[in-house]
Amino acid sequence: MATAVAAKGLEGIVAANSAICWIDGEAGVLAYRGIDIHELAPKSTFEETAYLLWFGKLPNQAELAGFNQRLTEARTLPPEIIALLKSFPKSATPMEVLRTAVSALSMYDSDEKAVDHESNVRKSFSLTAQIAMLVAYYDRIRKGLDLPAPDPSLSHAGNFVWMLTGEKPSATATKTLDVALILHADHELNASTFAARVIAATLSDVHSAITGAIGALKGPLHGGANENVMRLLFAIDKEAKLSGADPVRHGLDYVASMLARKEKVPGCGHRVYKTEDPRATHLRTMSEDLGKSRGDSKWFDMSRAIEQYVKKEKKLNANVDFYSASTYTMLGIDIDLFTPIFAVSRIAGWAAHVIEQLDDNRLIRPRAEYIGPEYPVAYVPLAQR
Ligand SMILES: CC(=O)SCCNC(=O)CCNC(=O)[C@H](O)C(C)(C)COP(=O)(O)OP(=O)(O)OC[C@H]1O[C@@H](n2cnc3c(N)ncnc32)[C@H](O)[C@@H]1OP(=O)(O)O
Numbered sequence: 001m002a003t004a005v006a007a008k009g010l011e012g013i014v015a016a017n018s019a020i021c022w023i024d025g026e027a028g029v030l031a032y033r034g035i036d037i038h039e040l041a042p043k044s045t046f047e048e049t050a051y052l053l054w055f056g057k058l059p060n061q062a063e064l065a066g067f068n069q070r071l072t073e074a075r076t077l078p079p080e081i082i083a084l085l086k087s088f089p090k091s092a093t094p095m096e097v098l099r100t101a102v103s104a105l106s107m108y109d110s111d112e113k114a115v116d117h118e119s120n121v122r123k124s125f126s127l128t129a130q131i132a133m134l135v136a137y138y139d140r141i142r143k144g145l146d147l148p149a150p151d152p153s154l155s156h157a158g159n160f161v162w163m164l165t166g167e168k169p170s171a172t173a174t175k176t177l178d179v180a181l182i183l184h185a186d187h188e189l190n191a192s193t194f195a196a197r198v199i200a201a202t203l204s205d206v207h208s209a210i211t212g213a214i215g216a217l218k219g220p221l222h223g224g225a226n227e228n229v230m231r232l233l234f235a236i237d238k239e240a241k242l243s244g245a246d247p248v249r250h251g252l253d254y255v256a257s258m259l260a261r262k263e264k265v266p267g268c269g270h271r272v273y274k275t276e277d278p279r280a281t282h283l284r285t286m287s288e289d290l291g292k293s294r295g296d297s298k299w300f301d302m303s304r305a306i307e308q309y310v311k312k313e314k315k316l317n318a319n320v321d322f323y324s325a326s327t328y329t330m331l332g333i334d335i336d337l338f339t340p341i342f343a344v345s346r347i348a349g350w351a352a353h354v355i356e357q358l359d360d361n362r363l364i365r366p367r368a369e370y371i372g373p374e375y376p377v378a379y380v381p382l383a384q385r
């Protein structure tokens, strides 16, 4: 007997037991394995955080060294995948390419079908290293640039910047990206993670689960919002330049008319947080700091004014996607890499959830409340319709 679900979009429905991530949406608390994100963001690294998510505790020095070694050794892509990246039309977006390339990678995995714990951990290392490579390399391929070999002396964040830019990463870029990767690494049963768990639970393979998760992350109601935040800021700035208006002032008028048209402001609102998204707190500071260090805080100032306006008018807070946009732009990163960079981080959380799901698996198969024509409806033969 099915139980009716009144909550549209499964709002408030608890759909899994998980020991990975805890969110208190009323208080604005986010914790990975019980450790507050405000502790992790300034003190941890992406590698330590991924270890925490996968293995349930912070690593000691030897464990971290072993983790780093496995991750750096996994920085390799089959030549066929590089050829595949080169074969895509120049119009292919990095997110489409990432989705397709991760799917294709399963064909080069030594044991694609294996879903035992050790195989899942091995694939988590591979995909974490490879997703960063795919994002960086596709960007360089579409720009006609060479592909720098991964540098094993660099951290995950540092090596990503190196593979993307072909230049030794600055301390600021490495640190900023590392903190951003920590902040984006997991978020309980968000849409992409839920998708990954549903796919994994059919005993399909890890690559299928992550491919599905990437597809879900791409949507503008989820990870895709960070790109739309920057498109919004650019559109406001362009109009302000043309009319000679102040971009901060113009931003408020622009957003006011969006709200009047009942359009959603990207990067604002959240299904779970009813107060400040604790990740936005850190990204706001990083955006402000980058603006100050560049001596040009236009993107931060515009963002801050819009954030405050939307909060006042709609009682909606900035989410993780809001300030990542200006932060990445000030690091010189192209807009359509923002959501792929989200995936560079979130693979840590997706992998943790796939491992957890498969360690104690049961098929995920809810019911729907039927609201169609009343049964039984007679079949009318084609000639009589
Ligand atoms: C990593 C992440 O996924 S974080 C989220 C990224 N997504 C975005 O930033 C896109 C913009 N935000 C949104 O679309 C939503 O706030 C979501 C999808 C994040 C959460 O959505 P839900 O919990 O389903 O709320 P829902 O979309 O039903 O909105 C509730 C009300 O708030 C309004 N609202 C919600 N977000 C916004 C927004 N960003 N701008 C304007 N109004 C908004 C809705 O229009 C709706 O108003 P109504 O009741 O008058 O119709």
Ligand SMILES: O=C([O-])CC(=O)C(=O)O
Binding pocket: 186, 187, 189, 190, 191, 222, 271, 272, 319, 320
């Ligand atoms: O939790 C959510 O619904 C979306 C989100 O913030 C995330 O995935 O980081």
